[in-house]
Amino acid sequence: TATQESPTAADSGANASQSFKAMASTQDVADTPPERVAAIVTSVLKGVHDAIAEHDVTYAEFNAAKAWLMSVGEGGEWPLFMDVFVEHAVEEQVAKSQHGTKGSILGPYYLPGQTRLDATCRLPRRDDEQGTPLVLEGQVRDVDGTPMPGAEVDIWHADADGYYSGFAPHVPDGNLRGVVVTDDEGRFAIETIQPAPYQIPHDGPTGQLIEASGWHPWRPAHLHIQVRAEGHRPITTQLYFAGGEYLDSDVAEATKPELVIDPQDDGTGTRRSTYDFELEPE
Ligand code: MBD
Numbered sequence: 155t156a157t158q159e160s161p162t163a164a165d166s167g168a169n170a171s172q173s174f175k176a177m178a179s180t181q182d183v184a185d186t187p188p189e190r191v192a193a194i195v196t197s198v199l200k201g202v203h204d205a206i207a208e209h210d211v212t213y214a215e216f217n218a219a220k221a222w223l224m225s226v227g228e229g230g231e232w233p234l235f236m237d238v239f240v241e242h243a244v245e246e247q248v249a250k251s252q253h254g255t256k257g258s259i260l261g262p263y264y265l266p267g268q269t270r271l272d273a274t275c276r277l278p279r280r281d282d283e284q285g286t287p288l289v290l291e292g293q294v295r296d297v298d299g300t301p302m303p304g305a306e307v308d309i310w311h312a313d314a315d316g317y318y319s320g321f322a323p324h325v326p327d328g329n330l331r332g333v334v335v336t337d338d339e340g341r342f343a344i345e346t347i348q349p350a351p352y353q354i355p356h357d358g359p360t361g362q363l364i365e366a367s368g369w370h371p372w373r374p375a376h377l378h379i380q381v382r383a384e385g386h387r388p389i390t391t392q393l394y395f396a397g398g399e400y401l402d403s404d405v406a407e408a409t410k411p412e413l414v415i416d417p418q419d420d421g422t423g424t425r426r427s428t429y430d431f432e433l434e435p436e
Pocket residue numbers: 234237238259260261262263352373406408
């Protein structure tokens with residue numbers, strides 16, 4: 155059953171922490187000057203102090219919060235917590251200066267260095283991969299309309315049970331992940347399967363917080379995509395499915411109307427959708 159196959163929150167948390175640390179050695183991690191650190195941290199702490207006063211917080215609640223924060227670290231869930239509850243605000247801020255295709259959050263389950271695939275391809279999958287066949291096709295262009303051959307469409311998504319390869323022990327490495335390289339006209343056509351909605355693991359501290367608050371732990375079904383092209387600002391985004399469950403109540407608040415696709419059955423049981431990506435020069 156799905157429950158037996160589920161990764162423990164601690165296992166997927168450990169993997170997410172490890173992969174973030176590995177990426178943090180190559181990606182953008184700020185070396186922030188002291189005045190700015192002080193300004194930002196003062197604001198964050200003011201928010202905490204104000205909440206304590208507003209809600210007349212007790213010592214017992216302070217201790218519960220302290221124990222919970224410790225468990226987030228011990229469970230390796232900081233990447234999950236940060237990406238579910240905080241990353242969308244950073245993305246929205248950065249998006250104010252970004253043109254072209256709308257972005258969305260990266261999330262904790264990106265893994266660099268996946269198999270490079272031809273423009274027309276099928277994502278690596280198990281022989282018995284479940285799920286409705288799905289084809290996403292489109293073109294990568296500059297914001298001025300110029301097609302971009304050789305651009306990379308790095309795609310990763312959950313399987314039909316909502317599990318990601320690399321973060322669930324029963325799913326083989328590299329499953330439903332790949333770096334698709336666009337053809338001479340900047341086009342791509344990716345065959346995969348329809349992912350299921352994703353549920354935040356409920357046996358760890360993030361899941362406990364969600365339950366203790368009476369919120370729900372779901373993200374709508376989504377495809378993660380990062381598009382990269384020489385001399386252009388990369389776009390990290392996600393595509394969602396029209397009519398999908400949790401589209402209007404994503405726990406990670408990362409949906410945008412421009413990112414909803416509506417694949418149609420082509421008459422053979424395969425659902426198809428077109429989506430073009432536009433990147434701005436760096
Ligand atoms: C996911 O699949 C995801 O995309 C985010 C943002 C957080 C947790 C799991």
